[in-house]
């Protein structure tokens with residue numbers, strides 16, 4: 001695999017002053033998503049997948065959603081994306097209530113779902129191709145994005161020639177090619193081995209900062225949730241609730257070594273306490 005060096009040289013845990021901050025050259029002051037009492041029930045109303053979730057997301061923020069199976073993480077992402085309707089509360093993106101899928105929101109899942117008969121770059125270009133005629137600029141951008149996710153020499157490789165981690169990198173490039181500035185990632189590296197996953201997390205942090213995307217990242221892993229995020233939304237099940245929002249006061253991008261710091265471990269305990277109390 002086209003390996004990416006992980007920078008272990010930078011300083012570890014560095015608490016920083018409160019926001020606003022600049023992420024990827026974009027001021028992180030503007031509210032992009034505002035949710036008030038978002039609720040989702042299924043069927044006759046007896047399955048409460050999500051109850052009364054309220055939060056805001058600022059431009060360029062990275063927010064992790066962590067919690068056990070069935071606490072409503074995917075449901076919340078699908079409501080934000082407009083794929084399913086909420087049954088209560090309000091949720092707006094850029095000040096407009098979400099009532100249908102939006103083109104400025106992109107999703108990525110645990111499986112890359114690449115088309116086997118298309119090369120990496122052809123897969124990246126697919127969303128554009130489905131909308132309009134592909135231009136030379138689109139092709140240049142797709143090549144740039146593949147470079148950005150560490151696949152410079154794999155533009156013309158087919159999915160079967162790529163490892164699972166590389167396929168997820170292609171999926172990430174494909175997501176960015178859509179131009180979506182809100183990225184909803186549902187356990188994107190959940191099926192990968194721990195080593196690949198850690199490396200991709202570091203890469204992801206760099207890439208989303210570069211494009212200035214506002215990101216929601218679903219995971220079951222507390223360390224991963226904290227390592228990546230500006231804020232961690234801790235969710236608990238039966239019914240699905242947003243139990244606590246934990247601020248993560250470390251500058252981004254981060255080095256994996258911050259996970260050894262006492263400050264980091266205090267945050268892990270804080271999240272674990274919320275989850276353990278339910």
Ligand SMILES: Nc1ncnc2c1ncn2[C@@H]1O[C@H](COP(=O)(O)OP(=O)(O)OP(=O)(O)O)[C@@H](O)[C@H]1O
Nearest residue numbers: 042047048049068069070071072073074075076240
């Ligand atoms: N289409 C549906 N019909 C009925 N119930 C549903 C539907 N989708 C989700 N649920 C229920 O809503 C609850 C929340 O599901 P959701 O998939 O959002 O949880 P999750 O936290 O993402 O879980 P996991 O970590 O396992 O993916 C669960 O109890 C689930 O069974």
